[in-house]
Amino acid sequence: MRSFDEYKSLIEDNLTSFLPDPGEHARILRESMAYSLSIGGKRIRPVLLLASCDAAGGDVTAAIPYACAIEFIHTYSLIHDDLPAMDDDDMRRGKPSNHKVYGEAMAILAGDGLLSSAAELIAGQALPLKGDKDALYAHSRATFEILTRAGASGMIAGQTADVANEGNEATPGLVRFIEEHKTADLLTAPVRAGLMLAGASEDMIKDFTTYAYNLGIAFQILDDILDYEGSSELMGKTLGKDIEQDKCSYVNVHGMNAARSELGRLTDEAKSAISSYDNSAFFIELADKLENRNH
Amino acid sequence: MRSFDEYKSLIEDNLTSFLPDPGEHARILRESMAYSLSIGGKRIRPVLLLASCDAAGGDVTAAIPYACAIEFIHTYSLIHDDLPAMDDDDMRRGKPSNHKVYGEAMAILAGDGLLSSAAELIAGQALPLKGDKDALYAHSRATFEILTRAGASGMIAGQTADVANEGNEATPGLVRFIEEHKTADLLTAPVRAGLMLAGASEDMIKDFTTYAYNLGIAFQILDDILDYEGSSELMGKTLGKDIEQDKCSYVNVHGMNAARSELGRLTDEAKSAISSYDNSAFFIELADKLENRNH
Numbered sequence: 001m002r003s004f005d006e007y008k009s010l011i012e013d014n015l016t017s018f019l020p021d022p023g024e025h026a027r028i029l030r031e032s033m034a035y036s037l038s039i040g041g042k043r044i045r046p047v048l049l050l051a052s053c054d055a056a057g058g059d060v061t062a063a064i065p066y067a068c069a070i071e072f073i074h075t076y077s078l079i080h081d082d083l084p085a086m087d088d089d090d091m092r093r094g095k096p097s098n099h100k101v102y103g104e105a106m107a108i109l110a111g112d113g114l115l116s117s118a119a120e121l122i123a124g125q126a127l128p129l130k131g132d133k134d135a136l137y138a139h140s141r142a143t144f145e146i147l148t149r150a151g152a153s154g155m156i157a158g159q160t161a162d163v164a165n166e167g168n169e170a171t172p173g174l175v176r177f178i179e180e181h182k183t184a185d186l187l188t189a190p191v192r193a194g195l196m197l198a199g200a201s202e203d204m205i206k207d208f209t210t211y212a213y214n215l216g217i218a219f220q221i222l223d224d225i226l227d228y229e230g231s232s233e234l235m236g237k238t239l240g241k242d243i244e245q246d247k248c249s250y251v252n253v254h255g256m257n258a259a260r261s262e263l264g265r266l267t268d269e270a271k272s273a274i275s276s277y278d279n280s281a282f283f284i285e286l287a288d289k290l291e292n293r294n295h
Numbered sequence: 296m297r298s299f300d301e302y303k304s305l306i307e308d309n310l311t312s313f314l315p316d317p318g319e320h321a322r323i324l325r326e327s328m329a330y331s332l333s334i335g336g337k338r339i340r341p342v343l344l345l346a347s348c349d350a351a352g353g354d355v356t357a358a359i360p361y362a363c364a365i366e367f368i369h370t371y372s373l374i375h376d377d378l379p380a381m382d383d384d385d386m387r388r389g390k391p392s393n394h395k396v397y398g399e400a401m402a403i404l405a406g407d408g409l410l411s412s413a414a415e416l417i418a419g420q421a422l423p424l425k426g427d428k429d430a431l432y433a434h435s436r437a438t439f440e441i442l443t444r445a446g447a448s449g450m451i452a453g454q455t456a457d458v459a460n461e462g463n464e465a466t467p468g469l470v471r472f473i474e475e476h477k478t479a480d481l482l483t484a485p486v487r488a489g490l491m492l493a494g495a496s497e498d499m500i501k502d503f504t505t506y507a508y509n510l511g512i513a514f515q516i517l518d519d520i521l522d523y524e525g526s527s528e529l530m531g532k533t534l535g536k537d538i539e540q541d542k543c544s545y546v547n548v549h550g551m552n553a554a555r556s557e558l559g560r561l562t563d564e565a566k567s568a569i570s571s572y573d574n575s576a577f578f579i580e581l582a583d584k585l586e587n588r589n590h
Contacts, residue, residue: 020443022452025472029447029455080407085399104380105458108403109451112375112410116446119414123442126435133428140421140431147418148315151411152324156404157317160324163400177320 001054001282004289007047010060011067018068018121022113032102032110033117036075039095040236044219044290046071049190051286052208055279058198065125066142066197069118070190073150076114077159077186079107086163087241094236119147134199142193149189158182162248170248176217178248183223184216207273208283214270215287221263222293224249225256234295267291296349296577299584302342305355306362313363313416317408327397327405328412331370334390335531339514339585341366344485346581347503350574353493360420361437361492364413365485368445371409372454372481374402381458382536389531414442429494437488444484453477457543465543471512473543478518479511502568503578509565510582516558517588519544520551529590562586 015037022029046067053063082089082097083104090100099107122143129135148154158181165174191212195205226235227242228251242249251259270287274280310332317324341362348358377384377392378399385395394402417438424430443449453476460469486507490500521530522537523546537544546554566579 020446020448022447022455023472023476025456025469026452026459026476028459029452033447076407080403083403085403106455108375108378108380109455109458112371112406113447113451113455115407115410116442116451120439120442120446123418123435123439126431127439129435130432131428133426133431136421136428136431136435137425140418140424144415144418144422147411147415151315151415152317152328152408153315156408156411157321157324160317160401160404160408161320163404164321164323174320177318181318181321 001051001279002060004047004051004282004286007050007054007060008043010050010064011043011046011071014064015068015071018065018072018117020117020120028102028106029109029113032098032106033075033113035101036079036092036098036110036114037071040093041071041075043071044286045074045186045190048187048212048286049194051282052191052194052200053198054194055208055277055282056195056198056200056204058194058200062125063194063197065121066146066193067190069121070146070186070193072114072118072121073146073155074186076111076118077150077155079111079114081159083107087245089238089241091237094233115150118150122146138197138199142196145193145196146189149185149192154181154185154189158185165248167246168248170253172253175248175250175253179217179220179250180213183220184213187216187219188212204277207277210273211270211283211287214266214273215290218263218266218270218287219290221250221259221266222291224251225259225263226294227251228256230294236295263291296346296574297355299342299346299577299581302345302349302355303338305345305359306338306341306366309359310363310366313360313367313412315412315415323397323401324404324408327393327401328370328408330396331374331387331393331405331409332366335388336366336370338366339581340369340481340485343482343507343581344489346577347486347489347495348493349489350503350572350577351490351493351495351499353489353495357420358489358492360416361441361488362485364416365441365481365488367409367413367416368441368450369481371406371413372445372450374406374409376454378402382540384533384536386532389528410445413445417441433492433494437491440488440491441484444480444487449476449480449484451476453480460543462541463543465548467548470543470545470548474512474515474545475508478515479508482511482514483507499572502572505568506565506578506582509561509568510585513558513561513565513582514585516545516554516561517586519546520554520558521589522546523551525589531590558586 016034049067079098232239271284311329344362374393527534565582569575
């Protein structure tokens with residue numbers, strides 16, 4: 001196993017090189033996609049894919065395109081979420097959001113382009129595997145996993161529930177639905193896909209899914225806490241929007257004390273699901289780091 | 296070979312059944328995706344996929360999900376193109392466009408959802424093929440073909456060139472770039488993918504690519520002609536927007552007479568590329584029908 005920063009470097013060294021060339025009359029498309037990919041980010045999702053693959057003895061280098069595709073998907077979702085018709089955020093990661101730099105039309109296209117490029121990048125990994133049916137099958141499972149959890153029964157369903165219920169009274173069930181789909185699905189997908197690529201056992205996939213699910217819900221709850229208590233400067237985006245836009249958040253429904261306590265419980269649950277595995281130290285450390293983040 | 300309408304029925308009987316279930320708190324997502332899929336359309340792209348697969352002796356039933364995925368992609372592109380920040384069209388196929396019914400935020404998400412659902416639907420076709428390496432390889436090629444031509448070096452590059460050059464002086468090279476990517480790529484993709492699924496020869500794929508490319512450019516030029524001369528009622532959308540938005544169109548650059556003559560030349564080119572094949576009648580008839588359409 002490598003360190004978080006080593007996995008992160010593998011991602012950042014390759015990320016924009018995987019973008020397609022849109023051709024001479026559409027250079028601005030690549031520029032706007034690369035802008036949002038390059039303004040930083042924790043890279044938790046792609047690191048989780050590489051680390052999970054590594055933990056199960058898989059080929060980390062071969063997993064890099066899948067990891068970058070996950071970051072493409074995460075980045076497209078942020079570009080579209082920041083649009084005026086959605087959360088209307090001018091800042092992202094301390095920089096102007098995509099539509100503030102390139103305009104709304106290009107931001108819509110950059111998001112579409114990143115989602116397409118993710119699917120295309122993953123799909124392209126199958127071609128050199130011709131004849132290797134085990135590798136092709138592992139690829140097929142990982143591909144379906146990523147696209148499904150990012151899609152209309154996954155992340156987009158979560159975002160829909162968030163947007164469609166603004167101003168409605170939030171229920172615990174609705175809040176959990178949003179946490180599960182908007183956030184946890186895109187942490188679960190890379191963990192499961194990394195393990196599938198490595199040919200991990202079904203037991204290991206199940207235990208690490210429990211880890212990623214709890215990590216994901218905890219991640220969203222802490223985001224909700226930081227929307228009240230965090231520093232806009234550290235977070236690199238406008239805070240206080242949950243109240244302003246009357247969002248369904250854990251804090252709004254259950255209160256700050258319950259949110260803090262649920263954060264601790266979920267982090268413990270995540271860690272205990274995988275603590276018996278040889279390579280659990282990396283994942284336990286990550287869960288602790290995320291529980292204590294201030295941005 | 297079946298008739299155009301028989302292929303079309305195979306698509307329309309299955310189209311919305313392939314949409315994922317977004318779950319109880321996001322039903323509106325499926326509703327908005329289904330709305331835009333169900334308000335009609337010529338279904339040329341998915342029909343081309345089934346017919347091409349059929350022409351090469353492939354399994355038409357197994358190709359239906361790929362064909363529906365192409366229609367998902369076409370539909371998402373229309374939803375996003377109609378947004379106020381893009382072409383700002385209130386009408387599509389004679390009905391209110393998606394954002395007029397569901398609002399801008401949901402229209403963005405419905406487009407994202409349809410693109411994701413397309414990729415997910417195609418990816419899911421690989422799973423039952425476990426162990427069949429020839430079928431998996433044909434699937435992989437067709438998948439990559441569709442996603443690439445729909446993506447940031449394909450259709451989205453064309454849309455970018457169109458949007459980014461509004462108000463700029465159009466050149467013949469720019470107009471051809473837009474025709475190739477915005478339109479022809481999404482007619483070439485289903486033809487090539489259908490043939491790949493059927494295991495067609497490289498020669499056949501090459502000739503049918505020539506057919507589809509010329510058909511696609513002709514299709515866009517006739518769209519530009521109809522923007523001037525067509526009936527808004529028949530077309531089901533606002534016309535005259537090319538002048539109003541100062542768009543790069545063949546008619547604007549070369550004039551109406553040249554456009555009519557290029558339409559005829561491209562249609563002849565398309566037909567002659569495939570006329571020696573056994574099953575060419577279907578494709579010749581389609582090219583003639585498209586050349587003479589008034590909507």
